[in-house]
Amino acid sequence: MSEERKLCVVTGSSSGIGAATARLYAKNGWNVVINYSRAAAPAEAVADECRAFGAEALVVKANVADDADCRRLGAAVEARFGRADVLVNNAGTTRFVPAQQLEGLQAQDFHDIYAVNVIGAYQMVRALQPLLQASGHGGIVNISSIASMMGRGSSLAYMASKGALNALTIGLARALGPAIRVNAIAPGLVETPWLQQGLGAERYAANVVGYKQIAALDAVIAPEDVADAAWFLGACAPKTTGEVLLLDAGLRLTRG
Numbered sequence: 001m002s003e004e005r006k007l008c009v010v011t012g013s014s015s016g017i018g019a020a021t022a023r024l025y026a027k028n029g030w031n032v033v034i035n036y037s038r039a040a041a042p043a044e045a046v047a048d049e050c051r052a053f054g055a056e057a058l059v060v061k062a063n064v065a066d067d068a069d070c071r072r073l074g075a076a077v078e079a080r081f082g083r084a085d086v087l088v089n090n091a092g093t094t095r096f097v098p099a100q101q102l103e104g105l106q107a108q109d110f111h112d113i114y115a116v117n118v119i120g121a122y123q124m125v126r127a128l129q130p131l132l133q134a135s136g137h138g139g140i141v142n143i144s145s146i147a148s149m150m151g152r153g154s155s156l157a158y159m160a161s162k163g164a165l166n167a168l169t170i171g172l173a174r175a176l177g178p179a180i181r182v183n184a185i186a187p188g189l190v191e192t193p194w195l196q197q198g199l200g201a202e203r204y205a206a207n208v209v210g211y212k213q214i215a216a217l218d219a220v221i222a223p224e225d226v227a228d229a230a231w232f233l234g235a236c237a238p239k240t241t242g243e244v245l246l247l248d249a250g251l252r253l254t255r256g
């Protein structure tokens with residue numbers, strides 16, 4: 001039974017969107033790889049939640065910005081499962097710098113953010129490509145951001161990195177088809193520690209209120225909403241590739 005299960009690798013899955021995605025794949029009968037770069041305990045907790053659904057869950061510490069780590073993760077997946085069917089490139093980083101403060105953002109910030117958000121995704125695809133190809137129905141889902149489309153977000157470097165990730169998604173979809181589909185999700189404000197820690201409690205609460213006032217659906221996004229989309233694009237949607245799905249509860253429609 002266990003060897004018949006498909007495998008989903010989710011980077012940055014010790015928290016937030018990545019954790020919700022790993023839980024959903026496990027709940028739907030898949031085995032999962034949980035990845036993190038700093039804190040082991042939350043990753044182990046997510047793995048236990050996945051195991052409670054009957055999944056095999058492998059926890060791998062790896063910084064996606066480090067190619068040797070990505071290749072080590074790929075080797076661990078091959079050794080343990082011998083397959084990979086879906087890769088969700090979710091690990092991300094940013095700096096919170098108001099866009100007007102051009103002096104607040106240095107070249108090194110761009111390098112650091114691109115290293116995780118763009119190059120990290122590329123390195124993970126490269127490390128898992130042989131297994132995804134062998135799957136026969138491989139899927140890659142890149143977690144982008146509404147910031148790539150709206151010109152609003154934690155910093156200009158972050159917005160640019162997610163725009164680059166969108167372009168990478170389309171290029172990889174063309175390059176890796178027909179064996180592997182490649183899509184992206186661009187969420188709006190998602191209720192995870194990311195913004196809560198980055199903005200602080202007060203500004204975060206104000207952002208949630210402001211977002212709901214504008215969004216047509218009067219809502220922000222839950223991590224589980226993004227997981228649903230990552231399931232659809234990764235495990236279903238056999239004719240969808242090169243798509244960047246805006247998941248914003250209708251923010252772009254500016255209610256009122």
Ligand SMILES: NC(=O)c1ccc[n+]([C@@H]2O[C@H](COP(=O)([O-])OP(=O)(O)OC[C@H]3O[C@@H](n4cnc5c(N)ncnc54)[C@H](OP(=O)(O)O)[C@@H]3O)[C@@H](O)[C@H]2O)c1
Pocket residue numbers: 011012013014015016017018035036037038039040062063064065090091092093116143144145146186187188189190191192193194195
């Ligand atoms: N929250 C939002 O409003 C929002 C909106 C749009 C898009 N996104 C995108 O969604 C993704 C996940 O965000 P989230 O809100 O779920 O954040 P989160 O709750 O802070 O989770 C981030 C996860 O990524 C891991 N991580 C960070 N850097 C890593 C690295 N270099 N290598 C491997 N793992 C790493 C973290 O674990 P460690 O700290 O242990 O490494 C953690 O598991 C990001 O790509 C973000 O840009 C978020």
